[in-house]
Amino acid sequence: MNELLQRKPGLRAWLLLAPSFLWLLIFFIIPLGIIVVYSFLERDLYGGVVWKWTLENYRRVFDPLYFKTFLYSLWIAFLTAFFSLLFGYPLAYYIATRPEKTRNALVLALMIPFWTNFLVRTYAWLTLLRTNTGLINVWLQEWGIIDHPLPLFGNTFAITLGLVYGWMPDMILPIYAALEQLDRSLLEAAEDLYASGWQVFRRVIWPLSLPGVIAGTMLVFIPSLGAFVTPAILGGGKRLMIGNVITNQFLGAHDWPFGSALSVLMMAVMLLATLIYFRTGGEEARRGGLG
Amino acid sequence: MSATPTTSTPSAGQHRLRHVLGQWLFHLYGFAGYAFFYLPILILVIFSFNDSRSVSKWAGFTLRWYEAMLQDRQIMLALWNSVFVAVVSTAIATVLGTLAAMALERYRRFPGRLIADITLYLPIIIPDIAMAIMLLAFFNLSGIGLHIWKVHFFGVRLAVPISVIIGHVAFNISFVAVVVQARLAQMDRTLEEAAQDLYASPWRTFWRVTLPLMMPGVLGGALLAFTLSLDDFVITFFTSGAGFNTLPVRVFGMIRKGVTPKINAVSSLMLGFSLLLVTLALLAARGREERKVGFF
Known part of the structure; x- marks a missing residue:
């Protein structure tokens, strides 16, 4: 056994990987497969599935009622x-141009809200934005700046701000x-060659920061598309996103096949967005970059 | 113009003024950016001390919402549930994730590497709502969802669904693996080679050299997993079934019923936890020799 392991490093690698790989195979990959299969099945009346193949769930996704929610989420x-x-870009630039000690402190200061519970952060905005009792509207009215509460809650503005x-x-x-x-x-080289501030940014700084922009955009776009907590709390029950509809199908309406179809489509869109973005972004970086 | 005599031509002076003004505006922007991140949290904490049911009109200082929180048995039970789930799932995820990181970092090319990579990184990218319904369907189909782990935890009787712990481990393995892998990538391999040249057995080399060297990474990964587990709402909400609350699940239920300073108090408590964990993570990161602050 030992000898076999010595001769085959691949086997040793898989021995180390086995526990986590098996865990994720059983509790991640197989569940993913179940959702895909469910999305092609019929529902039964008690919230389960009937093993009959159908494309009905995907047809229903394009029903205007649901498709509108989908487009709204996008x-x-x-x-x-x-x-x-x-x-965020100017803020990142601001941090990056500070002296090293300040820079590290500023990055850390950014991590603290980031490590704070998402639900708590969303709730904080709820107390600020609510229409009649929200802090912002209360204060603005007390100071006599506005007469009537501003529509800060239960709309696209509130959800986007929260996200x-x-x-x-x-x-x-x-x-x-x-x-x-x-570098x-x-x-300095660009400035020596009499490039204007804008030219330095457009031709040097922006292309070189593009990998970060691409990664950042995907890291923000994907969880926002799948948002559930933010629209549930700041949407005020009036504005739903696809994550809320999926939740309703699984926990409320008990139509798991349809909920599965919605999820599969949502993940497909995310995959597609990632592929397109990385492809175009990669080319842009090559064209605009220095290399 | 406040330019120095040597550069006192009008254009240079104007240029300098514009530069100073630009810098000043830039500082103002940076300050506003951080205010945006911190003010809502700060206001939330302030109103947890408000002597009124309102969270928008200040009526004097009180600790009564914290008292109410401590006397609320459901909140306290949810707190213990949260801690228990986080401790158990972090322990499992840290061991599994560390082993996986070692495999990926040490054996760069091996058959099936791509499959291993995809399986390990997909849970990071996939949104929690998708993972939550996947697990719900799986636990429902397999019957695992019905298993409850009854346990005494620091003298408190808990009944924790196994499914919640399994779910938390599933999303935490990947994060631990990423953090530990980053640490392994910058480790000095010559020390291990030296140990082996001195006829240390592979086990001895691992325990005496490799593990201590990668410990900051393992600790960092564990703290991240612990935080993510404590913070998780969506996956717990879907995999727990009715009647089981972690702190975020309980808070979500309370928000649904209306806004009260008691929620602010619970939120402030959770905030305190986060701050404590960031501090610990920072201390763990001190052990890293890396110059840059890591992504996590």
């Missing part, structure tokens, strides 16, 4: 990624990592 995920990039708040560190950290490794002499 829109929210897009908005979240967009605003996280818009506000940006929750996931923006995922955008900032990879961009920061890319910017931090940026300062390249910037």
